Amino acid sequence: MTRSLLALLALLATTAVRADDSPMMGGKPDRNMVSGEKGLPLEFDSKSKKNIKWTAALGRTTYGTPVISGGRIFVGTNNDQPRDPTVKGDRGVLMCFAEADGKFLWQAVHKKLETGEAEDYPSIGIASGPCVVGDQVFYVSNRDELVCCSAVNGKAMWSLDMRKELGVSPFQGSASSPLVVGELVFVVTGQGRDHKKNKVLNPKAPSFIAVDKATGKVKWQDSSPGEKIFQGQWGSPSYGVIDGRAQVIFPGGDGWLYSFDPPSGKLLWKFNCKAHEKLDAEGNPETAAQLLACPVIVGHRVIIATGIDTDNDNPGCLRAIDARKSGDVTATAELWKVAGDQFGASISNVAVQDGLVYAVQFKGLVDCYELETGKRVWQHDLLALSWGSPLLADGKLYIRTGDDEVVVLQAGREKKLLAKREVELIQCGSFAAANGVLYIAGKNTLYAIAEAK
Amino acid sequence: MRKLVLALGISIALGGPVVGNDNWPQWRGPSLNGTSDSTGLPLKWTDTENVTWKVELPSRSGSTPIVWGDRVFVTSPSSLGEGEAPVAKGWPSKPKKGEGKDLLFLCLSKKDGSELWRKKIDGANYQIGKHNMSSPSPVTDGKLVWWLTGTGLVTAYTMEGKEVWTADLVKTYVKLGLNWGYGASPLLYEGLIIVPMLHGWDNAGPSYVIALDAATGKEVWKEERKTDAQKEGPDAYTTPMVMKYADHTEIIVVGGDYFTGHDPKTGKEIWRCGGLNLKQDKFYRAVCSPAVVGEYVFACIKQGPFVGVKGGGKGLVTDTHIAWTNKLGCDVPTPVSDGKLLYVLNDGGTLSAYDPATGKAVYERQRLPANGPYNASPLLADGRIYCTNEKGHTVVVASGSEFKVLAENPLNDVYTMSSIAVSGSQLFIRTSTHLYCIGK
Numbered sequence: 001m002t003r004s005l006l007a008l009l010a011l012l013a014t015t016a017v018r019a020d021d022s023p024m025m026g027g028k029p030d031r032n033m034v035s036g037e038k039g040l041p042l043e044f045d046s047k048s049k050k051n052i053k054w055t056a057a058l059g060r061t062t063y064g065t066p067v068i069s070g071g072r073i074f075v076g077t078n079n080d081q082p083r084d085p086t087v088k089g090d091r092g093v094l095m096c097f098a099e100a101d102g103k104f105l106w107q108a109v110h111k112k113l114e115t116g117e118a119e120d121y122p123s124i125g126i127a128s129g130p131c132v133v134g135d136q137v138f139y140v141s142n143r144d145e146l147v148c149c150s151a152v153n154g155k156a157m158w159s160l161d162m163r164k165e166l167g168v169s170p171f172q173g174s175a176s177s178p179l180v181v182g183e184l185v186f187v188v189t190g191q192g193r194d195h196k197k198n199k200v201l202n203p204k205a206p207s208f209i210a211v212d213k214a215t216g217k218v219k220w221q222d223s224s225p226g227e228k229i230f231q232g233q234w235g236s237p238s239y240g241v242i243d244g245r246a247q248v249i250f251p252g253g254d255g256w257l258y259s260f261d262p263p264s265g266k267l268l269w270k271f272n273c274k275a276h277e278k279l280d281a282e283g284n285p286e287t288a289a290q291l292l293a294c295p296v297i298v299g300h301r302v303i304i305a306t307g308i309d310t311d312n313d314n315p316g317c318l319r320a321i322d323a324r325k326s327g328d329v330t331a332t333a334e335l336w337k338v339a340g341d342q343f344g345a346s347i348s349n350v351a352v353q354d355g356l357v358y359a360v361q362f363k364g365l366v367d368c369y370e371l372e373t374g375k376r377v378w379q380h381d382l383l384a385l386s387w388g389s390p391l392l393a394d395g396k397l398y399i400r401t402g403d404d405e406v407v408v409l410q411a412g413r414e415k416k417l418l419a420k421r422e423v424e425l426i427q428c429g430s431f432a433a434a435n436g437v438l439y440i441a442g443k444n445t446l447y448a449i450a451e452a453k
Numbered sequence: 454m455r456k457l458v459l460a461l462g463i464s465i466a467l468g469g470p471v472v473g474n475d476n477w478p479q480w481r482g483p484s485l486n487g488t489s490d491s492t493g494l495p496l497k498w499t500d501t502e503n504v505t506w507k508v509e510l511p512s513r514s515g516s517t518p519i520v521w522g523d524r525v526f527v528t529s530p531s532s533l534g535e536g537e538a539p540v541a542k543g544w545p546s547k548p549k550k551g552e553g554k555d556l557l558f559l560c561l562s563k564k565d566g567s568e569l570w571r572k573k574i575d576g577a578n579y580q581i582g583k584h585n586m587s588s589p590s591p592v593t594d595g596k597l598v599w600w601l602t603g604t605g606l607v608t609a610y611t612m613e614g615k616e617v618w619t620a621d622l623v624k625t626y627v628k629l630g631l632n633w634g635y636g637a638s639p640l641l642y643e644g645l646i647i648v649p650m651l652h653g654w655d656n657a658g659p660s661y662v663i664a665l666d667a668a669t670g671k672e673v674w675k676e677e678r679k680t681d682a683q684k685e686g687p688d689a690y691t692t693p694m695v696m697k698y699a700d701h702t703e704i705i706v707v708g709g710d711y712f713t714g715h716d717p718k719t720g721k722e723i724w725r726c727g728g729l730n731l732k733q734d735k736f737y738r739a740v741c742s743p744a745v746v747g748e749y750v751f752a753c754i755k756q757g758p759f760v761g762v763k764g765g766g767k768g769l770v771t772d773t774h775i776a777w778t779n780k781l782g783c784d785v786p787t788p789v790s791d792g793k794l795l796y797v798l799n800d801g802g803t804l805s806a807y808d809p810a811t812g813k814a815v816y817e818r819q820r821l822p823a824n825g826p827y828n829a830s831p832l833l834a835d836g837r838i839y840c841t842n843e844k845g846h847t848v849v850v851a852s853g854s855e856f857k858v859l860a861e862n863p864l865n866d867v868y869t870m871s872s873i874a875v876s877g878s879q880l881f882i883r884t885s886t887h888l889y890c891i892g893k
Contacts, residue, residue, distance in 0.1 A: 060732060060733065060734065060735070061734075061735075061736075080733075080735070122684055122685075122735070123684060123735050123736065195540070196540065198540065344824065363801060363802065363824055363825060364801065381820055383803050383818040383819075383820060384801065384803075384818070385801045402756070402801070403756075403757075403780065403781060403818075404757075404780060422780070425732060443732065443734075444732060
């Protein structure tokens with residue numbers, strides 16, 4: 001009963017926003033990088049402004065994904081191009097713009113942590129992609145606070161300091177993108193390893209939490225990865241109802257996926273995404289690859305790649321996992337995997353549509369696989385590194401590269417390069433599309449791209 | 454000389470390799486640009502085939518071995534032995550084996566790799582990401598051999614291993630405050646050991662370029678090198694290079710968002726050129742060194758823009774002397790050129806070739822068969838470009854206007870960051886565990 005009620009609430013929650021908004025990273029709780037937008041342009045040019053509807057200045061480092069809801073756009077950045085001349089210095093900043101014309105509306109500003117680069121690396125700003133529900137915006141600040149603020153003016157309604165209240169210590173930065181389903185906010189706390197002492201100082205502190213949307217009170221918490229976190233935890237949860245069973249799935253900093261019953265926090269299943277790696281004599285895994293991408297839920301399958309962005313020669317592993325089982329399902333739930341020299345590290349969410357999975361390897365390979373079998377259909381070489389997640393809309397797969405390009409490939413079984421466009425400083429981050437417009441947050445500029453009317 | 458003639462005679466008689474330059478006195482070789490005149494270099498090898506010898510080294514290092522006469526000089530931290538060197542900052546991309554606290558200067562026989570001498574220079578090694586305090590490469594003129602540790606000690610030894618002098622740069626000048634620890638190799642030029650001390654992340658103290666008398670270690674000049682770069686921007690891991698044009702000789706330094714050209718006699722800054730960090734990114738620390746090609750010098754910070762500057766300027770020349778730029782580039786590997794083409798190896802594993810005078814791409818972003826990252830700088834010799842990735846795989850590409858992969862040579866390793874050194878027809882490759890002498 002509670003499950004179906006929650007599922008119903010989730011349905012209500014997702015339909016409360018305009019159908020064409022993109023109110024969270026990935027647009028929907030399944031985090032599948034597919035948008036229903038049509039007619040996004042292939043032709044655009046940031047220099048001649050062709051098909052650039054508007055641009056808005058951000059800070060000078062932007063890792064956050066833009067989200068669009070209720071006529072507003074929200075994006076995390078830093079304070080290197082201050083909007084408010086009285087607020088100077090390094091800050092984490094959430095900026096809000098008008099969707100229609102990019103007009104700056106407000107910003108929420110957070111001071112840097114006193115603990116410095118160990119927990120809040122200089123200049124990184126706010127890296128979390130917000131989740132917007134009605135007039136509430138949920139995001140994680142650079143200070144590792146889960147913040148709920150007003151979409152109208154940015155005023156905080158409540159704030160949960162996960163370091164002070166929960167004993168969390170993030171590694172170098174906090175980046176999780178919250179997910180709101182019904183009355184609960186789910187987020188990865190960012191709990192990490194102390195790099196000097198090389199251990200998790202407070203392994204009992206939670207990694208995954210569910211918080212009351214209205215009050216910020218913690219409803220349940222889980223510290224599963226405990227002392228096994230390799231570095232930090234910068235992933236974000238996904239949500240789906242699979243065979244009638246609601247699940248919130250968290251990527252762990254130990255390389256495991258953890259699925260919980262959303263209202264209670266009871267563990268439903270877990271899967272070791274590093275099971276294919278050999279252990280060394282001391283029991284350490286072969287690589288530091290972990291889960292930076294979001295699990296993407298498609299039907300009964302969860303698809304996720306392992307990887308880390310500091311090393312493009314690490315082997316990664318792309319997997320499809322059956323989410324209908326219970327317990328430690330590492331040995332039983334794997335539907336297929338692509339690993340070894342066939343799949344390098346990846347930090348991107350996949351896009352899945354029409355029985356095909358599109359995955360981007362960090363070293364610059366775009367792969368298309370059959371969802372059913374994991375068989376590769378084609379591969380395209382970007383000849384440049386790729387950090388962000390792809391976005392599939394209207395049969396076009398948009399990918400950004402470390403060489404400041406947007407590459408557009410045709411979706412489907414036939415490989416075809418549709419376009420390659422240069423846009424200044426867009427190495428990191430993910431696309432969003434809403435209401436006929438494609439958004440790219442570059443390092444210092446937010447671009448709104450649409451066919452000129 | 455007689456030896457060379459004899460060697461040439463034998464080579465020609467046997468139809469075998471013609472021996473070129475025997476010495477590799479500095480990280481970028483005899484011409485300071487990563488090229489060698491040697492021919493008959495090995496094209497194919499594995500960790501057992503075409504290996505004349507290999508020796509196990511105490512620990513990993515990013516430094517490049519140098520060769521003079523019958524000797525090879527290598528630097529390394531000690532092995533784990535009596536305790537692990539502290540980890541100053543971790544961003545471990547792979548689980549790695551620890552390493553010891555001592556910084557060792559080793560002299561090996563070129564003939565068989567046997568150890569001739571080893572000196573402990575410092576006991577303060579620390580690990581920082583992929584790097585440690587042994588990263589700077591030594592330099593020699595055949596009489597003395599100098600090494601600068603990442604902890605700031607410059608030391609001169611005779612070829613036989615007798616200490617001549619040691620200078621402590623940190624004590625004398627300023628604490629080195631680089632985000633990822635000091636790693637520049639010094640430049641030996643006309644009796645001077647020229648050391649850049651460019652930093653800013655951890656230290657508000659000034660940045661300098663310093664010239665020491667190579668024979669005595671006494672300061673000859675000291676030039677404060679100013680920058681308006683912020684946060685990590687002032688940090689540089691680059692080696693100064695020499696540029697000669699018309700009747701000028703200049704020492705080129707790159708870091709802190711600028712190229713600067715200095716008078717080798719006084720250190721005085723003659724010109725300065727920006728353009729390396731168009732968007733004032735605060736993390737634009739400079740890693741790859743400038744590449745000098747005739748009257749041009751090329752540099753790149755963090756993969757772009759790639760900038761070519763024409764020498765001969767005075768004062769701030771950003772508006773007048775930039776020859777060309779493009780948005781592709783490299784972060785760690787220093788570009789290489791034979792004067793005809795400029796080859797840019799991108800860390801991610803692609804190679805581009807340009808006309809150095811015009812910037813016209815001859816080819817761009819050709820994928821190498823071995824994955825990145827590439828940290829080692831490419832070697833250009835014998836009509837080939839040798840590109841070594843972090844796993845110790847060396848991809849050999851034909852030089853010239855057509856991109857063509859000739860061979861891929863695996864050495865199973867996890868941390869190869871040293872560039873290849875050449876002596877005669879042999880290659881010296883330092884992996885994280887071994888020094889290999891490849892070829893006959």
